[in-house]
Amino acid sequence: MITDVRWGTPAARGVLATTILGSGMAMLDGSVVNVALPRIGAELGASVAGLQWILDGYLLALASLILVAGALGDRYGRRKVFLIGVVWFGVASVLCGLAQTTEVLVAARILQGVGGALLTPGSLAILQSVFHREDRARAIGAWSGLGGIAAAAGPLVGGLLVQVWSWRLAFLINVPVAVVCVWLALRFVPETRDEEGHGRVDVLGSAMGAVGLAGLTAAMVEAPVRGADWLVLGAATLGVVALAAFVVRQRTEADPLVPPALFADRTFVISNGLTFVVYAALGGVMMLMGLQLQISLGYSPTAAGIASVPITIVMLLLSSRFGALASKYGPRWFLVGGPLLVALAMLMLMRVEPGSTYLGSILPAVTVFGLGLAVVVAPVTATVLAAAPDRYAGVASGVNNAIARTGGLLAVAVLPAVAGLTGAAYTDPVALTSSWRTALLICAGLCVVGGLLALGVRGNVLAVEEQVPDSPHPGDCLHCSVDAPPTHVKP
Structure with a gap:
């Protein structure tokens, strides 16, 4: 198979289809579940904490393991690890669809997150290592746009599936997608790996990171319900100690999971900082939007999904274009402007309350939301990868994905309590609307911070090198x- 793929060729289309379908499956599942949460909560009798764990169980496994998954791909083969992830994700989706209790569903979602961790960094690493250097930013732009469409279309797809039969279809739909993805990968994607890497993968370091995130997340989700009891304090302490040990190990290990040299690059650090705050904001808003539309405005699951279609359309039309423009003119102002547009959209969403009309309140906000995402997603992803040596494509992708998922993970864990949404308050339109507005202000502020961070980006790391x-x-x-x-x- 060709390992220097040029844009517009059949090989390029096959590689893009494979990576978009694989990562899109994981993105779609995350946003599908947001719309299905009210039905899941009603059928399984879940509290707010239960709903948080249905989201956070997946995000926790994804964020905790995505670093080691990226390193495994670099070391043992990016296509191989990607394929294992796709198959794992499909099997775990079946378990999610068959779950009869909240606890079983959370456990199955954790397993699903393991599969997502294996396939997600592989998608970007495959693009970075397979495409010709001049075509990488454009390929990543297409991946961001079309993959982002999967996330944006999730509410619509989820709403339709929930109304056709049950929330269970939101998980079972992944099975045929996984089958097609495996077939495409075997046919079109060449195997690549870091030919200079011969050391062992730092499994202990990965375990430290996973335990650290698990402890902090458990403490933040359970604190509003349990208070500062021994379990919450113990989990928080374990999390802090494990994460501190993880950082020390990465600085002293001969063959670290995350090479510290990556963080010597200013652009790499800034782009990942922007990723953290913006994806934290997105994770918090997308969790609450499905609830707000269905419970406070009385939308059906399908109508709640249709409400976000403009995000899909805008990203489809513009993401690849903004990726190409960032490559030509430099990513700085795209990384500044995109988050600020998303912040503006979040402030506009504050008008979405009981009695609001779609044309007057929702449509303008989600259109600006889609524009902001189209401006920032492809450029920031391409910038992170371009700022790292090619041999670390999997690790760099893993770092960026881990940071994005951790941002979303922490937002889902913390934001409801900070916004005053605890217990069964999500079933009360008045309480939910009040928390919705508070959450939007917080998330808009995070996006502004992301835009300001991007002012520190210098030069054009995306420029094609001679x-x-x-x-x-x-x-x-x-x-x-x-x-x-x-x-x-x-x-």
């Missing part, structure tokens, strides 16, 4: 394709 003819390192360059000094030289 290769040194006889260099033993294919990333070395004489100069970038813009009239400026080199912004990044691959080691």
Whole structure:
């Protein structure tokens, strides 16, 4: 199979279809569940904490294991790990669809998160390692746009599936998607790996990170219900200690899970910081939007899903284009403007309350929301990967995905309590609307912080580099394709 794929070829279309379908399945599932939460809560008798764990169980496993999954892909083969993840995700989806209690569903969602961790960083790492250098930003833009459509279309798809039969279809629909994805990967995706990597994968470090996130998440989800009891304090202490040990181990380990050298790059650090705050905001808002539309405004699950269709349309039309523009002009102002547009959309969503009309309140807000996502998602993803050496494509993708999922994880765990939504309050339109407004203000503020962070990005790391003819390192360059000094030289 070709390992230097050019844009517009059949091989390019096959690789894109595979990665978009795989990662899109995981993205779709996350947003589908947001719409299905009211029905799940009613059928299984779940509290707010139960609903949080249905979301956080998945996000916890995803965020905890995505780093080691990226490293495994670099070491043992990106396609191989991606395929294992797709199959695992499909099997876990069946278990979710058959769950009869909240506890069983949470356990199945944790298993589903393991599969998501295996396939998600592989998608981006495959694009970064398979596509020709000049075509990578465009490919990542297409991946971001079409993959983002899966997330944006989730509420619509979820609403339809819930009304056709049950919330269980929101999980079972993944099975045929996984089958098609496996077939495409075997046919079109070449195997790639880090040929310089020969050490062992830091499993202990990964376990430290997983335990740290698990402890902090458990403490934050349960604190509003249990108070500062021994379980909450113990979980929080364990989380802090484990994460501190994880950081120390990465700095001292000979073959670390996350090479500290990655964080020596200013652009890599800033882009990941932006990712954290923006995805935290998105995770919090998307969890509450499905509840607000259905409970406070009386929308059916299908209508709640249709309400977000403009996000899908805008991202479909513009994401790849903004990825190409960021490559040409530099990512800085896209990373500044995108989060600010999302913040504006969140402030506009404060008008979505009982009695609001779709055309007057919801449509303008979700359209601006989609525009903001189209402006920022592809450029920030391409920037993170471009700021890391190619040999660390899987690790860099894993870091960025872990940070994004951790942001969403913490938002889902913390935001309801901070906004005053505890117990069964989500079933009361008045209480839910009050919390909705508070949450939107907090999340808009996070997006503004993300936009301000991006002001620190310098140069154009996405510029195509001119290769040194006889260099033993294919990333070395004489100069970038813009009239400026080199912004990044691959080691």
